Amino acid sequence: MIEIPKNVKGLIFDLDGTIADTMQYHFESWRKAVTPYGIDFNAELFMSLTGKPRTATILKLNELFGTTMNPIEVGAIKSSHFKTLVESTKEISIVADVIRKYHQVLPMSIGTGSTRSGAQKTLEVINMQQYFDIVVTSTDIINPKPHPETFLKCAELMKVAPKDCVVFEDGILGMQAAESVGMHVIDVTNYFTMEFTF
Numbered sequence: 001m002i003e004i005p006k007n008v009k010g011l012i013f014d015l016d017g018t019i020a021d022t023m024q025y026h027f028e029s030w031r032k033a034v035t036p037y038g039i040d041f042n043a044e045l046f047m048s049l050t051g052k053p054r055t056a057t058i059l060k061l062n063e064l065f066g067t068t069m070n071p072i073e074v075g076a077i078k079s080s081h082f083k084t085l086v087e088s089t090k091e092i093s094i095v096a097d098v099i100r101k102y103h104q105v106l107p108m109s110i111g112t113g114s115t116r117s118g119a120q121k122t123l124e125v126i127n128m129q130q131y132f133d134i135v136v137t138s139t140d141i142i143n144p145k146p147h148p149e150t151f152l153k154c155a156e157l158m159k160v161a162p163k164d165c166v167v168f169e170d171g172i173l174g175m176q177a178a179e180s181v182g183m184h185v186i187d188v189t190n191y192f193t194m195e196f197t198f
Contacts (some may be wrong), residue, residue, distance in 0.1 A: 001094075001097060001098070001102075002094060002095070002097075002168075002191060003097050004098070004102070004166060004190075005100070005166060005184050007164070007167045008106070008159045008164060008165070008184060009106065009154060009161075009165070010106060010107045010108070010109070010154075010160030010163040010164060010165045010166075011098070011099075011102055011106055011107070011108045011109075011165070011166055012108075012109050012110070012111050012154045012155070012165050012167045012168070012178075013018070013078070013095065013099070013108070013109070013110050013111070013160075013167075013170070013182070014051070014110070014111060014112055014121060014165070014167070014168060014169045014170060014171065014174050015110050015114055015119055015170055016050075016112065016113040016122070017050065017092075017113060017170035017171065017194065018092065018095055018168050018169060018170050018188050019091065019092055019095050019096060019099065019110070019123075019126065019128060020089050020090075020091065020092065020120060020122045020125075020126050020128075021089060021090045021091065021092050021169075022082075022086065022089050022188075023042045023046075023050075023083055023170070023194060024102065024194070024196055024197065025085040025089070026046075026066075026087060027041075027043065027046050027196045027197075028055075028080040028081070028083060029078045029079075029082040029085070030046060030078055031184075031189075031190075032077065032078070032081045032156070032196070033074050033077040033078035033081065034061060034069065034074065034078075035118065036039055037067045037069055037074075038065070038067070039040045039061060039065050039067065043196040046196070047171070047172070047181055048172065049061075049173075050170065050171035050172070050173065050174075051113045051144070051145040051146070051169075051171035051173035051174045052144055052145065052173060053113045053138035054071070054075040054078060054115070054117075054192040055075060055143050056144050058071040058074050058075060058111050059071060059183045059184060062153070064083075068085075070072040072182055077165060078117070079118075082118075083104075083113065084119075084165045086121060086122060087125060088123055089122060089125045089126055090126065091126040091127075091128065092188070094188070094192060094193060095168055096126070096128065096190075098133070098168070100132050103131050105155055107134075107158035107159070108131065108132060108134075108158075109132060109133075109134035109135065109136065109157060109158050110123075110132050110134070110135045110136065110154070110155040111150040111151045111153070111154045111167070111174075112135070112136070112137055112138070113137075113138050113144055113145055114137055114138060115137055115138055115139055116135075116137045116139040116140070118137075119135055119137050120135075123135075126149060126172075134154060134157045134158060135181065136150050136151075136153045136154050136157070140153065141153060145171070145173040145176075145177045146173040146174075146176040146177045147172045148162075148178065148180050148183075149176040149184060150177065150180060151165070151167055151174075151178050153179055155183075162181045162183050163182045163183070165178075165180065165183045165184065166184040166185070166186060167183050167184065167185050167186070167194075168188050169185060169186070169188065170187070170188050170189050170194065175187060
């Protein structure tokens, strides 16, 4: 069981790769969408972008590779491919067990770079939507991770000071976001192995 630091008053969870084992599906979907543009979308590149919303990811790839991908068109390809895979998503049990243990004990929220509809679908597939009244998505913020807006909004809605929150994350951008405002961070990748297959 993951240990929660003492005196923590609120729990914030990233979704993809933290509660839901979706990262392989996101990886495959991104590869399908951007490989035609000559981008070698490998696991290292993927992990460096984890937490960014779809449009921001495509704009960053354009910047890195000098491509001119249309965020709407390429994003639609990525999204439609992901939808063909999402139904077989499983929970990440070591994190899901924390959620079940602290449900109605501490305030909990989700802070994700996913869209509102994408987050709702993923939570339904893993049957965890009943644990979260507060879900902050890319649809609800202006500045995505590594900016802390997502997590600050979670804290505000939970009525918990940022310093009293712990954030569960798998992505470097999310960890940076949480640490920048003095939140505790639990790197969930210390508790399970994430590998990507091509």
